[in-house]
Amino acid sequence: MARPIWSGILSFGLVSVPVSLYAATENHTVSFRQIQRGTSDRVRNKRVNERTGEEVAFGDIVKGFELAEGEYVVVEPDELEQISPGRSKTIEITGFVDLEQVEPIYFDTTYYLGPKGKEYGKVYTLLQRALEKANRAGIALFSMRGKEYLTAVRSENGILTAHTMHFADEVRDPRTEIPALPATGSATAEVSDRELAMAEQLVDMLAVDWNPGDYRDTFEEKVHELIAAKQAGQEATAPEAAPAPSNVLDLMDILGRSLESAKTGSSKAKTGDAEGLAGAGSKSAAAKAKSKAAGAGSKTGSAAERTSTRHRPKNTEAKKSTSARTARPATSATGKKTSTAAGRRKEDLSGLTKAELYKKATAAHLPHRSTMTRDQLQHALEKTDHGRHLRSAS
Incomplete structure (x- = not known):
């Protein structure tokens, strides 16, 4: 309490x-200690006299209000306490x-x-x-x-x-703080009625009900993943590229493609809602699978992760890592995907977090992924994965 x-x-x-x-509220920011590179030695801050370089005791420190360079009004701690x-x-x-x-x-x-x-x-x-x-x-x-x-x-x-x-x-005035802010009525701020109508339509199509539980601190999750990867001797993954700025000359085209993407994503999201309700009772099983995958993944060395699949024994089922992130499709000697049973097998996504599913959705270019819940992301990825297997089998 x-x-x-x-x-x-x-x-x-x-x-x-x-x-x-x-x-x-409480802050979940990951805490780090300052240490010297190449050692485990802690680095601590000290109060040092700028002129002499000597450390100053806390009781000898007073507050000074600078009037000009090197000229201060000195205020004692008890004087502040009085007011x-x-x-x-x-x-x-x-x-x-x-x-x-x-x-x-x-x-x-x-x-x-x-x-x-x-x-x-x-x-x-x-x-x-x-x-x-x-x-x-x-x-x-x-x-x-x-x-x-x-x-x-x-x-x-x-x-x-x-x-x-x-x-x-x-509270700062944005008009004086932001130099590039377009002025009302200026040429750079003018938009056509058609552009505005399409933008409003896009906003309506991407409207969602506010549910704070749908949003998580993905950066904090990535920090924990980075720490776990480095602890296991693995290299950090490259960050995702930031989206390019929209070209104002192609604004209508971009809005049109955004609407098409939103339509496709809306239909998938509705299907995902039904799937999410059906699978609501399986959260504990997914949590167990995630725990099992994390335990197995921590025992797997980085050298084993880098081993090519074509050098693995034929009994790949016994050797395959339970970590969804390290699973790879079967390949031939030329590096092309094969149509073996292991390659066609559907990847188990139930143990992945929402952040991990979102990474896969980004790699698969799934539209409307930013508005999906975790269950909707899993369902959409499974449908996409199923489609790939059908195409590779044909």
């Missing part, structure tokens, strides 16, 4: 309720705003607000339901960890949440 990071009183008007603040807002005991709501009036750019970090005890549940529920019905957020200022926060308290999914917000002078 999570521990509160702040406790105090939430008040609106003459109504008050003791609450606790909890972190609503610090300290730890506020109250989140006092001074007004309620319509949520539709608040632009998303102002929201920063989200926290959960919970009642400090079960005896305060009625007052907590009163405010939660009132905000939910009014679709409004309570605006307050409160202090935490030596900093003052502009905060919006709102109702979400039956609980109260607190969103720290940026102050107005912290």
